[in-house]
Amino acid sequence: MTAVLLAATLYSAFCASRKSSLAARIGYGLQAVMMSARVPPLAPGGQWPVLPQLLLFVLASWWFVIRAASLRSIHGARLVLQSR
Numbered sequence: 001m002t003a004v005l006l007a008a009t010l011y012s013a014f015c016a017s018r019k020s021s022l023a024a025r026i027g028y029g030l031q032a033v034m035m036s037a038r039v040p041p042l043a044p045g046g047q048w049p050v051l052p053q054l055l056l057f058v059l060a061s062w063w064f065v066i067r068a069a070s071l072r073s074i075h076g077a078r079l080v081l082q083s084r
Contacts, residue, residue: 002042009035023067030060 009032016028037056041048 002039005035005039005042009039026063027067030063034060 012028012032012035016025016032018025034057037053041053
């Protein structure tokens, strides 16, 4: 499981470093950070503080919720204009 998370982290970090929109780079960067934060608790005998991890996931989740809501409103406006 750790190897899969590390591979996904590397892929997201690679995508975040590519030339793309700022929102896409932030999204990939947040995914890389969130996946790398899931690795230490999987280590045998590893203790990981819960509060920093919880705050990270909550803030990153809000980024994705706001991003999804803004994309939906933009695409919804296009559909209304195209139907007229």
